[in-house]
Amino acid sequence: KQEVTQIPAALSVPEGENLVLNCSFTDSAIYNLQWFRQDPGKGLTSLLLIQSSQREQTSGRLNASLDKSSGRSTLYIAASQPGDSATYLCAVMDSSYKLIFGSGTRLLVRP
Amino acid sequence: DGGITQSPKYLFRKEGQNVTLSCEQNLNHDAMYWYRQDPGQGLRLIYYSQIVNDFQKGDIAEGYSVSREKKESFPLTVTSAQKNPTAFYLCASSIADATYGGYTFGSGTRLTVV
Numbered sequence: 001k002q003e004v005t006q007i008p009a010a011l012s013v014p015e016g017e018n019l020v021l022n023c024s025f026t027d028s029a030i031y032n033l034q035w036f037r038q039d040p041g042k043g044l045t046s047l048l049l050i051q052s053s054q055r056e057q058t059s060g061r062l063n064a065s066l067d068k069s070s071g072r073s074t075l076y077i078a079a080s081q082p083g084d085s086a087t088y089l090c091a092v093m094d095s096s097y098k099l100i101f102g103s104g105t106r107l108l109v110r111p
Numbered sequence: 112d113g114g115i116t117q118s119p120k121y122l123f124r125k126e127g128q129n130v131t132l133s134c135e136q137n138l139n140h141d142a143m144y145w146y147r148q149d150p151g152q153g154l155r156l157i158y159y160s161q162i163v164n165d166f167q168k169g170d171i172a173e174g175y176s177v178s179r180e181k182k183e184s185f186p187l188t189v190t191s192a193q194k195n196p197t198a199f200y201l202c203a204s205s206i207a208d209a210t211y212g213g214y215t216f217g218s219g220t221r222l223t224v225v
Contacts, residue, residue, distance in 0.1 A: 044201070044216040
């Protein structure tokens with residue numbers, strides 16, 4: 001059974017710092033890996049999607065990498081801002097097109 | 112604008128009562144999903160439907176029921192058999208082949224047992 005783990009569970013950094021969020025998964029048979037952002041009490045916003053054949057995707061200050069063979073992904077956020085404060089969720093798409101989620105990393109960027 | 116609408120935003124349920132959460136999409140998506148989120152946890156799949164009049168159980172289907180009579184609508188009923196229903200419920204939809212992305216989430220319904 002696919003399991004997704006995110007480390008750390010929470011992170012507090014000063015504004016301007018570069019940071020890395022980690023995601024690991026147990027079964028490498030995935031179609032893709034996605035990173036989502038969730039603000040308190042809200043739904044999910046898709047940030048980046050990496051196909052299983054790809055190694056990384058970039059959008060603005062965000063860069064996500066995927067190492068399928070080792071079951072790992074990282075989300076790199078450059079020059080963090082207070083507006084980046086949110087929970088970041090990693091999810092993998094399994095062979096039946098279902099998304100399996102990690103428990104998230106709660107990020108606080110202090111002004 | 113296309114999107115997913117969940118209603119109500121907040122819902123209170125008495126012990127032993129069934130309640131229904133609404134999810135409507137105008138994206139012409141074939142697949143729809145219901146997830147449950149508990150504090151500090153990720154999303155767990157309750158039910159999903161990839162085509163009208165068909166749906167499958169997810170990982171935590173006990174105490175829940177769904178219907179998919181129309182492509183646009185996928186209501187979730189939380190029955191009295193669900194012993195711990197207090198949670199945040201999220202509905203999502205996608206195209207049939209979502210491997211290239213295209214998951215859209217609603218804004219959620221927070222259900223509380225009183």
